[in-house]
Amino acid sequence: MARTETAPTATHCPYCSLQCGMNLRPAVGGAVAEVLERPDFPVNRGALCGKGRTAPAVLSSRVRLTGPLVRNPASGELEPAGWDEALARIADQLVRARTAHGPDAVGVFGGGGLTNEKAYALGKFARVVLSTSQIDYNGRFCMSSAAAAHQRAFGLDRGLPFPLEDIARTGCVILVGSNLAETMPPALRYLTELKENGGRLIVIDPRRTRTAEQADLHLAPRPGTDLALALGMLHLIVAQGRVDEEFVRERTSGWDEARAGSMAHWPELVERLTGVPVPQLREAVEMFCAAENAMVLTARGPEQQSKGTDTVGAWINLCLATGRAGRPLSGYGCLTGQGNGQGGREHGQKADQLPGYRKLTDPAARRHVAQVWGVDPDSLPGPGRSAYELLDALGTDVRALLVMGSNPVVSAPHAAHVEGRLRSLDFLAVADVVLSETAAMADVVLPVTQWAEETGTTTNLEGRVLLRQRAVTAPEGVRTDLEVLNGLAALLGHGKGFPADPEEVFDELRRASAGGPADYAGITYARIAAEDGVFWPCPDEEHAGTPRLFLDRFATDDGRARFVPVTHRPAAEETDREYPVVLTTGRVVAQYQSGAQTRRVDELNAAAPGPFVELHPRLAERIGVAEGDPVAVTSRRGRAVAPARITRAIRQDTVFMPFHWAGEGRANTLTNPALDPVSRMPEFKVCAVRVEAAGG
Numbered sequence: 001m002a003r004t005e006t007a008p009t010a011t012h013c014p015y016c017s018l019q020c021g022m023n024l025r026p027a028v029g030g031a032v033a034e035v036l037e038r039p040d041f042p043v044n045r046g047a048l049c050g051k052g053r054t055a056p057a058v059l060s061s062r063v064r065l066t067g068p069l070v071r072n073p074a075s076g077e078l079e080p081a082g083w084d085e086a087l088a089r090i091a092d093q094l095v096r097a098r099t100a101h102g103p104d105a106v107g108v109f110g111g112g113g114l115t116n117e118k119a120y121a122l123g124k125f126a127r128v129v130l131s132t133s134q135i136d137y138n139g140r141f142c143m144s145s146a147a148a149a150h151q152r153a154f155g156l157d158r159g160l161p162f163p164l165e166d167i168a169r170t171g172c173v174i175l176v177g178s179n180l181a182e183t184m185p186p187a188l189r190y191l192t193e194l195k196e197n198g199g200r201l202i203v204i205d206p207r208r209t210r211t212a213e214q215a216d217l218h219l220a221p222r223p224g225t226d227l228a229l230a231l232g233m234l235h236l237i238v239a240q241g242r243v244d245e246e247f248v249r250e251r252t253s254g255w256d257e258a259r260a261g262s263m264a265h266w267p268e269l270v271e272r273l274t275g276v277p278v279p280q281l282r283e284a285v286e287m288f289c290a291a292e293n294a295m296v297l298t299a300r301g302p303e304q305q306s307k308g309t310d311t312v313g314a315w316i317n318l319c320l321a322t323g324r325a326g327r328p329l330s331g332y333g334c335l336t337g338q339g340n341g342q343g344g345r346e347h348g349q350k351a352d353q354l355p356g357y358r359k360l361t362d363p364a365a366r367r368h369v370a371q372v373w374g375v376d377p378d379s380l381p382g383p384g385r386s387a388y389e390l391l392d393a394l395g396t397d398v399r400a401l402l403v404m405g406s407n408p409v410v411s412a413p414h415a416a417h418v419e420g421r422l423r424s425l426d427f428l429a430v431a432d433v434v435l436s437e438t439a440a441m442a443d444v445v446l447p448v449t450q451w452a453e454e455t456g457t458t459t460n461l462e463g464r465v466l467l468r469q470r471a472v473t474a475p476e477g478v479r480t481d482l483e484v485l486n487g488l489a490a491l492l493g494h495g496k497g498f499p500a501d502p503e504e505v506f507d508e509l510r511r512a513s514a515g516g517p518a519d520y521a522g523i524t525y526a527r528i529a530a531e532d533g534v535f536w537p538c539p540d541e542e543h544a545g546t547p548r549l550f551l552d553r554f555a556t557d558d559g560r561a562r563f564v565p566v567t568h569r570p571a572a573e574e575t576d577r578e579y580p581v582v583l584t585t586g587r588v589v590a591q592y593q594s595g596a597q598t599r600r601v602d603e604l605n606a607a608a609p610g611p612f613v614e615l616h617p618r619l620a621e622r623i624g625v626a627e628g629d630p631v632a633v634t635s636r637r638g639r640a641v642a643p644a645r646i647t648r649a650i651r652q653d654t655v656f657m658p659f660h661w662a663g664e665g666r667a668n669t670l671t672n673p674a675l676d677p678v679s680r681m682p683e684f685k686v687c688a689v690r691v692e693a694a695g696g
Ligand SMILES: Nc1nc2c(c(=O)[nH]1)N[C@H]1C(S)=C(S)[C@@H](COP(=O)(O)OP(=O)(O)OC[C@H]3O[C@@H](n4cnc5c(=O)[nH]c(N)nc54)[C@H](O)[C@@H]3O)O[C@H]1N2
Pocket: 016, 017, 142, 143, 176, 177, 178, 179, 180, 182, 183, 184, 204, 205, 206, 207, 209, 222, 223, 224, 225, 226, 299, 300, 301, 302, 336, 337, 338, 339, 584, 585, 586, 587, 588, 589, 590, 591, 592, 593, 594, 656, 685
């Protein structure tokens, strides 16, 4: 008996999209649950980064929420309350908003960290129980530009169309705006193996990151100019006669227009736009074309731009023109970010989407899903607003909001404005594991279980569906997100249709996704556990799953990949005399996202205690700051202050801030909410700022 209670369970890390496998042994007595290696799991083969290794600390953290909180109207304070009271308050307020202002006055904001089951149930809850179109999620801030570009070019969006292991065996990898040495450390092994196998690595990043240090060639463009860089490379490929004419003829459409788009992008012009010297551009083309197989992988650098969709499109064009797609060991891929960044974008928490990656505007999709849900297709609302537009509409069109799995006070662009919008709501409910900055603003806070305390599936960056199994017992007083939705649905008149058992939800998800682009019909919990995960699409239980996509045909109607015609355009905000420096933002290895979870872990705080402004010694000298001095960074939207971190690893015209912290050093006080016209992705990676010494 005692043995089974402390036996380790095979499960997965709560954080990033690598979804590293681990074994977790429950705590004995007052101790923290123990992470053990799980060397047989293929993605990370036992390796974990510091965040994964210390994740159990958040399970037993003293600051985690263990009972609901309800704001006392008299004192204005959040006070402990029972579950019945908290849920009744939410149901009552959502009905009130709907009655007074219509169903679209109620909004829902989800997260790419939610399991497939939760994302599915949340989307269904919005459409069926609330009848609102106003649902979106933080994945819009993440990989939505790459997702849109995938759809346009290939007719299907799965981040990586091949398993990570293929990276080690290709000939050349261009890594665009990914710092995976810090953002998915165990994946660095695939790049090391690539080089051991004789392959070449090109890294494109305005900073010489730990990842860039591994590269055979590092190009450091000015932020926001990746589109010009990709077009410049395509220009050279055309000029040097290196186009794979046969591939272009047999497997693609739209080449003439794409080629025409590249013709105006002379290397010298590209050098002027990007700051990348022509010889380096030529060297990159040489490395990429000399290899028999090659890949381009993008992450947030080129994607979080107001032209992210076109930028990724330009990199895909490069792959297509050289025949590096739709065949083994070659292709384009996006390194998705959040734990369920892939699955979270497939099952219906996105504004325009139904489960199985179906479109909400497609009548056949509506009929199929409505039938699974037992509702009239006409009762399903249409598409709603994208994440930032939804946050921007709070307090005006949208009067009540339910947040599950995001902390936008820290992570949304133009965050002070978003805070104001949240404050102007009639009602805010937040389900979280800790009192995040967003939860602290809520009228009702619901404490939920964490990863290791509940079972559910996630789909990692490879499209591999995984089972994250419950390994420890949750503290008394917390409920799962599925139980929360089950309870709210019942209070709102839907006693059926929202089971709290994850496997039951998954079985419904399988039916809802059947026949859709992201088809999970053949995937079962038992299969996942037995097979180290199953790659979608997997239409039936006899189907082996699909680790590699597009080898015979692309997922477009005619089976051909589509070139997109693109030309360069500037960032939404360019530098000028008043704001002469470019700010870009991103991550450090020891903190995760808004920091809501990792800022509760001593070991991680010791490694990354707070925000900083990374700047070049020349710029530091010009403004008179030394290492550690407070630097004020001002944009058209606000001012942030953080200590200087001086390094030659960044361009002289650029400063970098990580976005993991709230308060004075919050990077998102500064960022520009300019949106990509297709994906509605905000421009987190480029805005114009002024940089000054803040001391004295
Ligand atoms: N430690 C840690 N790991 C994480 C996360 C975390 O918060 N912390 N979050 C997870 C999530 S959700 C995501 S989305 C991923 C993100 O993973 P990454 O995309 O690797 O992370 P970022 O640091 O946002 O951006 C990567 C790099 O883009 C560069 N960059 C900035 N501007 C530009 C530009 O204009 N062009 C180019 N080419 N590069 C540019 C930055 O200098 C940075 O080094 O990480 C996941 N893993």
